[in-house]
Amino acid sequence: MKYILLMSSTKAGVDSYVAWSKKDIDAHMAVLKSINKELTESGDFVGTEGLARPDQAIVVRGQRAGMPITDGIFPEAKEFLLGYWIVDVKTPERAYEIASRISVAPGPGGVPTNMPIEVRQIVSLSAKSQ
Amino acid sequence: MKYILMMNGTKAQFSEYAKWSKKDMEANVAFMRTFGKQLKDEGVFVATEGLGWPDQAKLVRAGKDGAPITDGVFPESKEFLAGYWIVDVESPEQAYKIAARASAAPGPGGAPGNFLIEVRQVLGSHSDLGL
Numbered sequence: 001m002k003y004i005l006l007m008s009s010t011k012a013g014v015d016s017y018v019a020w021s022k023k024d025i026d027a028h029m030a031v032l033k034s035i036n037k038e039l040t041e042s043g044d045f046v047g048t049e050g051l052a053r054p055d056q057a058i059v060v061r062g063q064r065a066g067m068p069i070t071d072g073i074f075p076e077a078k079e080f081l082l083g084y085w086i087v088d089v090k091t092p093e094r095a096y097e098i099a100s101r102i103s104v105a106p107g108p109g110g111v112p113t114n115m116p117i118e119v120r121q122i123v124s125l126s127a128k129s130q
Numbered sequence: 131m132k133y134i135l136m137m138n139g140t141k142a143q144f145s146e147y148a149k150w151s152k153k154d155m156e157a158n159v160a161f162m163r164t165f166g167k168q169l170k171d172e173g174v175f176v177a178t179e180g181l182g183w184p185d186q187a188k189l190v191r192a193g194k195d196g197a198p199i200t201d202g203v204f205p206e207s208k209e210f211l212a213g214y215w216i217v218d219v220e221s222p223e224q225a226y227k228i229a230a231r232a233s234a235a236p237g238p239g240g241a242p243g244n245f246l247i248e249v250r251q252v253l254g255s256h257s258d259l260g261l
Contacts, residue, residue: 004181005190006211047177049216051134052251052258058222060135060229060247068230070249077207081136081250086179092188093198099190100198116189119200120211121182 002046002088002122003095005102007115008079011054018053024108031105039087039098050083086122095119132176132252133225134216135232137245138209141184154238161235169217174228180213216252225249 009017020028039045057080060068074080085102089095099117107113139147150158169175187210188200204210215232219225229247237243 002179004179004211049132049134050253052253056251058226058249060226060233060249061244062230062232062234062242066230066234068226068233070226075207079209081134081211096188096190096198096200100192100196103190104192104196112192114191116191116201119188119190121186122179123182124180 001090001092001095002086003092004120004122005085005087005095005099006118006120007082007084007102008118009082009115010077010079011074012076014054014080014082020108024106024110027106027110028113032102035098035101035105036085039085044087044089044094044098046086046088048083048085051081054078054080092119092121131220131222131225132216132218132254133222134214134250134252135225135229136214136248136250137212137232138248139184139212140207140209141204142206144184144210144212150238154236154240157236157240158243165232165235166215169215169228174217174219174224176216176218178213178215181211184208184210222249222251 036045036048054074057074058070058072059074060070063069085098087095087098089098096119099119103115103117104112166175166178184204187204188202189204190198190200193199217225217228219228226249229249233245233247234242235245237245
């Protein structure tokens with residue numbers, strides 16, 4: 001079963017992250033890297049990506065001529081995806097366990113961020129339409 | 131440059147989608163399949179995934195003993211990721227054009243859904259954040 005672990009935050013949350021010291025950011029990233037390495041070794045790892053900052057996010061709609069209409073305006077409460085991990089695991093509990101490890105990656109001063117991680121199963125297109 | 135095109139919806143919007151007729155849903159899914167194939171043929175396709183229903187979404191934090199604490203309570207306004215495409219393109223404009231095509235996927239009665247698609251660059255590495 002494939003699960004996606006989503007890390008999201010508001011613009012304000014991202015601004016506070018950007019204000020972390022270099023040392024704190026490095027420590028945070030080192031833990032995330034070691035989690036990726038462990039997941040690769042245990043065979044659970046499928047993929048991970050990080051997304052650019054929310055201030056570069058654009059919302060697109062099509063219009064009649066097929067040309068895109070773009071807009072960068074979002075409500076303040078909007079949660080932006082910061083990045084995700086996809087894991088292939090035997091049970092949802094294993095996905096929750098991995099998510100909780102990401103949640104305790106260190107924040108400022110080495111204190112765990114305790115950031116909530118959203119966990120969702122990945123489905124095939126045909127399964128989703130049922 | 132890699133871009134991610136995301137479809138999001140509130141629980142209320144997912145509930146609307148669940149009420150579509152079988153015919154409308156099939157037309158939408160058929161469009162999505164063809165769209166994925168077109169992106170492959172155009173050489174821009176990297177990945178696509180669809181996610182399970184929001185009512186199965188869990189928020190996870192670690193408890194004091196390190197064991198996961200799960201919770202399925204979200205604010206009503208919460209936007210859930212429905213699915214995404216990752217494309218590898220030459221410019222953001224090319225990503226927006228592809229997103230506009232996804233936006234025009236058929237909705238109820240076969241009319242273009244005019245769905246909102248969020249477009250964000252995917253980072254090559256953490257240093258791309260400029261920190």
